[in-house]
Amino acid sequence: MIAKGAERRIIQDQETMGKKKQEMSQTYNSSNNEFIFGENGGKGKNLTSFLKNFSLSDSSSSSATKSKSNDHIREANSNIYGNLSYGVASPKDEARRSGELGRTPKRVPIQKSYTSPLGASFSHLTNSSQESVGTKSTAGASSSKTSPYYSLAVQGGSSSRGGRRIHSHGRPSYTDLDDDWDADLKEISAPAESKNSGRGEKSSIENTANASSSSLSLQASPVLDSLYPDLTASVMNNPSNSNVANKNESFDYADLQARQEVYKLNQLAMKYNKFSKILTNGGNNVDISELRKLSWNGILPELRAITWQILLGYLPTNKYRQASTLKRKRQEYIEGLEAVSSQVNFADDSPSNNSTSSLRSTNANNNANKDRQLYHQIKIDVKRTNPSVKLYSLPETQQSLKKVLFLWAVRHPASGYVQGINDLCTPFFQIFLANYIWQLQKYVSSGKDLSNSEEKDLFIPGILDDEDEKERQLLEDPELVNYNINNIDMSRISPRVMSIIEADTYWCLSKLLETITENYIHEQPGIIRQVNELRILISKIDIDLLRHLDNEQVEFIQFSFRWMNCLLMRELSLNLIIRMWDTYLSETPLGFSNFHIYTCAAFLIKFSNDLKNMHFQDILLFLQNPPTQQWTEKDIEMMLSEAFIWQSLYKNASAHLR
Amino acid sequence: MSGRKKTLLKVIILGDSGVGKTSLMQQFVNNKFSHQYKATIGADFLTKEISIDNNKQVTLQIWDTAGQERFQSLGVAFYRGADCCVLCFDVTNEKSLNNLSSWKDEFLVQSNVSNPQDFPFIIIGNKIDVDDSKKIPSLQKKLSNITSNQLGGLNYPVFETSAKDAINVEQAFEVVAKMALQQEELNDINGGVDDDYNDAINIHLESDNYGCAC
Numbered sequence: 001m002i003a004k005g006a007e008r009r010i011i012q013d014q015e016t017m018g019k020k021k022q023e024m025s026q027t028y029n030s031s032n033n034e035f036i037f038g039e040n041g042g043k044g045k046n047l048t049s050f051l052k053n054f055s056l057s058d059s060s061s062s063s064a065t066k067s068k069s070n071d072h073i074r075e076a077n078s079n080i081y082g083n084l085s086y087g088v089a090s091p092k093d094e095a096r097r098s099g100e101l102g103r104t105p106k107r108v109p110i111q112k113s114y115t116s117p118l119g120a121s122f123s124h125l126t127n128s129s130q131e132s133v134g135t136k137s138t139a140g141a142s143s144s145k146t147s148p149y150y151s152l153a154v155q156g157g158s159s160s161r162g163g164r165r166i167h168s169h170g171r172p173s174y175t176d177l178d179d180d181w182d183a184d185l186k187e188i189s190a191p192a193e194s195k196n197s198g199r200g201e202k203s204s205i206e207n208t209a210n211a212s213s214s215s216l217s218l219q220a221s222p223v224l225d226s227l228y229p230d231l232t233a234s235v236m237n238n239p240s241n242s243n244v245a246n247k248n249e250s251f252d253y254a255d256l257q258a259r260q261e262v263y264k265l266n267q268l269a270m271k272y273n274k275f276s277k278i279l280t281n282g283g284n285n286v287d288i289s290e291l292r293k294l295s296w297n298g299i300l301p302e303l304r305a306i307t308w309q310i311l312l313g314y315l316p317t318n319k320y321r322q323a324s325t326l327k328r329k330r331q332e333y334i335e336g337l338e339a340v341s342s343q344v345n346f347a348d349d350s351p352s353n354n355s356t357s358s359l360r361s362t363n364a365n366n367n368a369n370k371d372r373q374l375y376h377q378i379k380i381d382v383k384r385t386n387p388s389v390k391l392y393s394l395p396e397t398q399q400s401l402k403k404v405l406f407l408w409a410v411r412h413p414a415s416g417y418v419q420g421i422n423d424l425c426t427p428f429f430q431i432f433l434a435n436y437i438w439q440l441q442k443y444v445s446s447g448k449d450l451s452n453s454e455e456k457d458l459f460i461p462g463i464l465d466d467e468d469e470k471e472r473q474l475l476e477d478p479e480l481v482n483y484n485i486n487n488i489d490m491s492r493i494s495p496r497v498m499s500i501i502e503a504d505t506y507w508c509l510s511k512l513l514e515t516i517t518e519n520y521i522h523e524q525p526g527i528i529r530q531v532n533e534l535r536i537l538i539s540k541i542d543i544d545l546l547r548h549l550d551n552e553q554v555e556f557i558q559f560s561f562r563w564m565n566c567l568l569m570r571e572l573s574l575n576l577i578i579r580m581w582d583t584y585l586s587e588t589p590l591g592f593s594n595f596h597i598y599t600c601a602a603f604l605i606k607f608s609n610d611l612k613n614m615h616f617q618d619i620l621l622f623l624q625n626p627p628t629q630q631w632t633e634k635d636i637e638m639m640l641s642e643a644f645i646w647q648s649l650y651k652n653a654s655a656h657l658r
Numbered sequence: 659m660s661g662r663k664k665t666l667l668k669v670i671i672l673g674d675s676g677v678g679k680t681s682l683m684q685q686f687v688n689n690k691f692s693h694q695y696k697a698t699i700g701a702d703f704l705t706k707e708i709s710i711d712n713n714k715q716v717t718l719q720i721w722d723t724a725g726q727e728r729f730q731s732l733g734v735a736f737y738r739g740a741d742c743c744v745l746c747f748d749v750t751n752e753k754s755l756n757n758l759s760s761w762k763d764e765f766l767v768q769s770n771v772s773n774p775q776d777f778p779f780i781i782i783g784n785k786i787d788v789d790d791s792k793k794i795p796s797l798q799k800k801l802s803n804i805t806s807n808q809l810g811g812l813n814y815p816v817f818e819t820s821a822k823d824a825i826n827v828e829q830a831f832e833v834v835a836k837m838a839l840q841q842e843e844l845n846d847i848n849g850g851v852d853d854d855y856n857d858a859i860n861i862h863l864e865s866d867n868y869g870c871a872c
Contacts (some may be wrong), residue, residue, distance in 0.1 A: 097731040201734075377726065378675040387694035418728045419675070419697045523731040557735045561700035571697065617719065 026080065114507065122338070151315055151333070232633045268300070275303045279310075280457040286310055286317040296586040298579055298633070299619055302442075305435030306460050308428075311585040323461035326504075330462070333503035336404055339408045343371040346399050371410065374417055381422045386574065391430060396490035400498055403423060404506045408513070415513075415520040420562075423569040424512065427578050428505040434485045436497055440474055441481055470494035515590045519564065527564040530597050531556050538600045541646065543576040545608045552616040559623040564599050567592060572628055574635070579633045585641045594651070598643035606639065665716040666804050667838035668739050670769075672761045673746030674754035678784040682746065683722045685759030691822050697780070698724040701736045710835050714783045718835055731814035733768035740769050742838035744830075749818065750781045751795045758804065759812055772848060778837035781805070782830055787820035803832045 040263070063092075259559060296619035299307045307313035316325050382401045386392040395519050404425055439459055450456040465471060471494055476478060518526030535556045538546045544590060549556075562570055571578050584591030591599075604611075607626060612618055628635075671679045680695045687706045694735065702722040709715050721736045723729070723810065737743075742766050747754040766774045783801070786793075794800060805812050815837075817830035 377675060384695065384697050387696065416728070419724060419726045420699050422697070520728070522728075524728065555735060557732070558701070558703070561732065561735075565699050570696070617703075617705050617717075621705070624703055 016361060072176065077189055084593050104302075107611065137346075141406075151479060157488075186351050186658050189646070215607040263508060272300055272303070273298055275307065276455070278456060279303065279306060280454050283319055283457070285319065288317050292588065296583050298637070299582045302438050303458060304578070304582070305438075306458060308431060308581070308585055309508065312508050312509050312590075314504070314511055326462050328458070330503040330506050333402040333407070333506050334499060336407050336411065340371070340407055341403075343368055344375040344406065346402050346406075356648060374409055375402075375406055376411065377419075378402055378417055378422070385422045386426060388459050389574070391433075391485055391490075392426065394491070396498065397429070399504045400505070401429065404429075404502050404509065407506060407636075408509060411510075412513070412517075414522075415517060416518040418524075418565075418568075421509075421513070421520065425505055425509045426569075426574065427581055429501065430485050431578065432501045432504050432572070432641050433488075433493075435460060436493070436501060437485065437488060438481050440471070441483075452602075456490045456562055460504075463497065465496065468494050468496055471497065508609055512590070512592060515592050519593075526593070527561060530564045530593070531560050534598050534604070536648065537597060537646065538604065539565055540650065541587070541601060542608055545605065546570060548575075548612050549619070552619055554616055554619050560600060560604070563603070564596070567596060568599070571626055572631065576628075576631060576633065576636045579636050580640065595643060595647060598637060598647045598650075601646060602639040602642035662768060665839065665842065667716050667719055667842055668745060669716050669720045669742045669834055669838055670737055670740045670765065671720060671744045671746060672765060673723045673725060673744075673782075674748070674751070674757050674761075675749035677725065677746045677751065677754045678821050679725065679860050680747050682782065682784055682819065682827060683720060685821040685827045687838045689824070691824070697726075698722060698731055700724055700729060700866050705829075706835075708832070708835055710832060710839065712827070714839075716835055716839060718831070718838070721821050730764055730768075733764065737765055737769035740765075741841040742780065742834050743769075744782055744783045744834060745812075746784055748785050748792060749797060749835055750785055750788050750792045752800075755783070755794060755797075755800065755804065761781070762812065773841075773844065777858055778841050779812070780830065780834055780837060781812065781816045782822060783816065783818045786818045808813070808818045 014189075274294055278294060279286060281287065288310065291307065295307055295311060297415075306315065310317060314329070316322050317647075379402060382398045382405065385398075385401065391397055401422065405417055405422060408421070409415075442455065443464060446453060446455070450459070470492060474492055477483075514519070516526055518529070535546070538549075567577070568580070572580070584595060587595045601625075602625075607622070609620065614622060664834045671683065673679055675697070682696050683690060683702070683704050684695070685691055687704045701724060704722060705717055706720070707715060707717045723733075723736060742829075743762070745758045745761050749755075762779060766777065771777045783797075785849055801816065804813065806815060815833055816831070817826050819830055821825040821827060
């Protein structure tokens with residue numbers, strides 16, 4: 001979660017403050033590194049073999065390790081860089097490979113950092129520039145969440161050392177010969193956060209030398225500490241290696257943990273402040289491009305609702321227009337619902353089939369029949385929406401979803417309701433419900449007076465109402481502070497508020513679906529296009545996988561249709577989807593149409609090695625139920641980063657996709 | 659299976675949304691029932707190995723399709739090479755019964771089978787566990803009307819099942835397998851122009867009359 005991301009940045013911040021060096025070198029080992037196309041993507045086996053090599057060399061004496069691992073590293077790095085060349089190596093790739101170590105300082109190495117001592121964490125920094133930079137320095141970036149070959153820190157450290165040495169041997173400086181490569185990156189990396197870019201310039205030597213490792217750039221005087229970061233990493237991850245451990249101070253894990261806790265909280269607070277600053281902006285208009293940049297890497301749960309609404313263009317960025325716009329929209333929803341609800345009874349919870357008996361009546365009232373048919377479909381699907389989640393089994397929730405879906409379908413006859421849209425409205429519904437609970441809690445904790453607080457600007461306007469009796473009861477409930485979307489009694493939420501949540505859900509769903517209308521109209525041409533583009537993309541990125549699928553006669557539409565139709569909501573847990581949407585909503589244009597294809601490519605390629613060992617039947621069975629149950633936000637962020645890279649590579653090179 | 663490749667039979671399950679196609683499949687393949695199935699999107703793929711006739715091992719590759727009309731244009735991708743098609747309805751939902759013939763037509767149009775006249779279909783009426791009062795009134799009469807209607811051409815084996823209580827599911831799919839096998843063999847003789855898996859399968863013609871339930 002965000003907390004995790006924060007946790008990981010802790011240490012780098014601490015380090016910049018320049019504490020005891022020895023200590024730093026220990027904590028530090030886990031703090032660096034960017035991402036590689038690791039086991040979770042790209043040709044994972046390269047990373048794996050890299051790590052294997054590395055762990056071998058790591059067990060030898062340190063001096064031997066240096067020279068030995070250098071070769072390994074160089075080889076591994078080139079393997080990894082090879083991932084970026086996607087397919088047959090070209091001269092361009094060669095240039096990229098040899099050049100990456102000497103890249104120009106303006107390309108600040110990515111700072112997706114890992115600071116968990118066990119190498120289990122992953123974080124995006126908060127500006128999007130590093131994304132683009134990350135693209136550049138994927139070479140040394142590392143990501144492996146639960147790699148058997150321990151932590152990212154090891155990889156980061158080792159690759160950084162490799163980088164240094166190679167650099168000192170005077171490798172040619174980097175020149176980018178590939179137009180595509182640069183195309184989208186400049187504009188994004190331009191507004192790099194000053195903190196990062198400043199840091200990057202200061203330690204530009206390290207940065208360029210260790211393009212793969214942000215670790216050095218994170219420290220004021222990195223040289224000593226990071227000279228052999230892999231050694232400290234091995235202490236951390238391999239305590240039994242006493243030989244190496246003796247060279248370092250004993251390591252106090254508990255202490256580190258405690259500090260991490262503190263930093264985690266600090267990070268969260270910092271992130272909150274950043275969001276809060278952008279969202280309130282001293283009463284001025286919200287700077288949406290700043291908001292996008294910040295949100296790309298994940299939004300704090302409590303500020304997600306308002307941020308999503310702004311990113312979707314539902315909530316105006318102009319503070320003065322916010323309240324009135326929402327009021328009007330919510331009223332429109334209520335009126336729209338009144339106009340269509342004569343046909344159906346939303347409270348009707350009877351077995352779905354009863355309604356169909358009325359369908360055969362006559363065609364005297366054809367439209368009414370159609371509506372009833374439509375409602376029947378929505379009703380049976382709402383019952384089947386997240387059936388294992390309590391919130392969605394509640395009649396209040398189901399009734400709200402039915403209203404939203406029915407109104408949307410009636411208002412969009414070209415598409416109508418299509419199965420899968422029911423899934424798409426659930427993130428909005430639960431985010432807005434959570435936001436209501438948060439507003440109540442915040443309101444109470446502020447002493448029920450927000451008038452002087454800047455925080456009132458963090459409230460989506462028009463939700464709280466002093467006049468609302470049911471709301472007053474909730475506010476007086478001593479248990480309120482413990483409520484969340486999983487335990488709140490929905491019957492205690494007033495109809496007024498439910499209507500607001502529905503309206504906001506309706507409009508946000510509409511905004512989302514606007515970007516993918518072609519997915520749900522007759523013959524679903526949008527999905528067909530996406531499926532085709534996915535195939536072409538895979539042919540660029542992982543031709544071996546494509547050949548294998550072709551040989552096995554697996555068609556992309558057989559497994560990826562649902563990925564497009566439900567935006568991967570059937571493959572990933574709802575919480576992960578919500579995190580994913582933070583990023584989708586921060587893309588321009590919104591990421592649900594095109595960026596999603598790149599995400600799907602990253603998703604498929606994560607399983608590339610598995611799939612290549614399977615035959616037709618097993619491939620389909622595997623992809624129908626991919627092993628994502630244990631996935632965390634880290635995996636999602638990894639996948640999104642890869643998607644970003646591929647989009648940067650191929651987006652404007654439309655020839656690639658034809 | 660000496661020297662012979664495994665016999666793969668491709669089966670397509672069609673029918674209105676919510677009639678219990680997924681439940682039937684889960685009951686047949688995994689012997690379980692749940693109230694928590696999500697709506698099928700596109701089509702789900704399942705397999706099951708069974709032995710029929712004289713211990714002949716076959717693998718059923720089943721495509722459990724989505725019931726919503728909007729997905730019908732997908733049919734081409736999933737129907738091609740089918741050896742048998744199961745038409746499902748819900749015994750408590752008359753509309754789903756009336757839609758059977760359009761599902762059949764849709765299938766024949768999109769699958770482009772070589773023998774539309776005698777392509778094997780089977781009809782399954784699901785949810786017989788539900789209280790009688792909720793069932794389609796005079797179901798048997800309506801059913802026989804539909805199946806004996808020469809124009810509609812739905813004179814196929816009919817099974818009434820309960821995916822929930824595991825009634826008749828096994829039996830129905832045994833017939834499905836037999837019918838599919840025969841179709842497969844027929845395709846083999848004809849060169850199986852429409853069959854994706856033809857290369858992989860080498861079956862000798864065996865005269866086996868499946869006994870259908872009617």
